[in-house]
Amino acid sequence: KxxxxxxxxxxxxxxxxxxxxxxxxxxxxxxxxxxxxxxxxxxxxxxxxxxxxxxxxxxFDRVEICNLSPDSLTEEQEDSGKRKWEMKMFEGEWTANVTAGGCRNFLETFWHNPQYVITLTDPDEDDDDGKCTVIVALMQKNRRSKRNRGMECLTIGFAIYHLTDRDMETRPQGLNFFKYRASVARSPHFINTREICARFKLPPGNYLIVPSTFDPNEEGEYIIRVFSETANVMDENDDSVGYCDVDDRIKPNIPPPREEDPQRENLRRLFKSIAGSDMEVDWMELKRILDHSLRDVMIDGNTFSKDACRSMVAMMDKDQSGNLGFDEFESLLTDIAKWKAVFKFYDRNHSGEIESFQLRDALNSAGYRLNNRVLNALGRRYTSREGKITFDDFLMCSVKTKTYIDIFRERQSDESNHATFSMDEWLERTAYS
Known part of the structure; x- marks a missing residue:
């Protein structure tokens, strides 16, 4: 034989x-x-x-054993009593200077990576120790098709952390969580392969999975799948998009509105001197005011862009006249004072720039909650190649965020996080803003 x-x-x-x-x-x-x-x-x-x-x-000198996905069993195998894996799957991406935080060696940026929570309720039927079998598979997408452009597979891996009931109230987990917690499981190594997979035995409970590249700022797309013998619940551990409270550390630097205030009268005189007889300012007149009053946060004498000034006018201009009256102008300056205070708080070395990894915290301090998908889009739009954000760009980022949340909320009928627009309504609102 x-x-x-x-x-x-x-x-x-x-x-x-x-x-x-x-x-x-x-x-x-x-x-x-x-x-x-x-x-x-x-x-x-x-x-x-x-x-x-x-x-x-x-x-051949190496054999890899694959765990088959839930749909791999034939009807005959299922009828014979073979059990199928329970699977959850999410797609995501790492974006440089925003959500590509690198591995745990880079503690300051590691927490910016995408995070996922999995809840294991029931142990395996035949497990004497009362534990759950979990298989985590992290696969990077579209890398092989880019080899002709010199893009090889990224070095990838993941870490798993146990979550208490109190931890479950925080989305996403921040720097201090990872500073004082050790992982309970992790991928065997970080390796530049298309997919990395590992099998674990974990007690029932809540767990946080953090997929990452080895080095920060390596961009790529991925699929993460979690298999278990018994049912599991998995979700992104991320913020919901919307408003939140302004950071208490910022509030003292925001001037409170007062009816009788010498500063308000000075502001009204400034407005009258620039607005002229129509008592309204357009984007060019607004630019003159901002270039003069906010020159302390601009780099190398730079001025505000036309796009930024037009967007600020559109944010406050409810009747789409292209101009702002005094009350709208005053409300805008209050918002700008808040954004300026936030920017100066995070610009700790007074360079006129903040790190793009600070964008989530900065916008959160300004009163806006955003998830990774929105942050990735803003990061690509307003971050420099060096991973910095200037005040002008941070202002634009804040203006766009506030404007689009307000547009959505005008049509939001309930708390379902859905709104209905016709095509021309959506184009009209977003094109002007």
Missing amino acids: IPMIRMRNPWGNDAEWNGPFSDNSAEWRYIPEHQKEELGLTFDADGEFWMPFQEFLNN
Whole structure:
């Protein structure tokens, strides 16, 4: 008897073994026809072939065992009592200077990575220790198709942390959580392969999974899948989009509104001197005011962009006249004072720039909650190549965030996080803003 192994080229093309017992090789002449039929032997150029086991040992030095996904069982296997895996899957991305925080070695940015919470309720049926089998598979997307552009696979991995009931109230977990908590499980290593997979035995409870690249600021897309023998619940551990309270550390730097205030009268005189007889300012007049009054936070004498000034006018201009009256102008300056206070708080070295990794915290301090998808979009739009955000760009970022939340809330009928617009309504509102 000759030990044999049946093989298949995973690419499914005609690249096959061409040694002993390859398709149409002379060795098959000595095998009876009925045995060939039992083997299901075919000589098609389909990537499937047989090899003597010794040849397999001579040509291969590593074997990877794959855990089959829930839909891999045939109806016959299911009917025979084989259990299917429970699976949850999410797609995500790492964006440089925003959500690509690198591994735990880079503590200051690690918490910016995407986070996922999984809840394991019931232990495995046959587990004497009362634990749950969990398989975590992290796969990076679209890297092989980019090899011709010199983009190889990223070095990826993941870490798993236990969450208490109190931890579950925080979305996402911040720097202090990772500073004082050790992981309970992790990928065997960080490696530049398409997919990394590991199997764990964990007690029932809540767990946080953090997928990451090894180094910060490496961009890529991924799929993360979690398999368990019993049912599991999985969700992104991320903020919901909307308003929140302004940071208490910022409030003292925001001037309170007062009816009788010498500063308010000075502001009214300034407004009258620039607005003229129509008692309204357009974006050009607003630009003159801001360039003068906020020059202390601009870098190298730069001035506000036309787009920023137009967007600020549109944010406050409810009748779409293209101009602001005094009350609208005053409300705008209150918002700008808040954004300026936030920016100066995070610009700790007084460089006129903040780190883009600070964008989530800065916007949160200004009263806006955003999730990773929105932050990735804002980061790409307003971050420099060096991972910095100037005050002008931070102002634009804040203006756009406030404007679009307000547009949405005008049409939000309940707390369902949905609103209805016709195509022309949506284009009208967003094109002007």
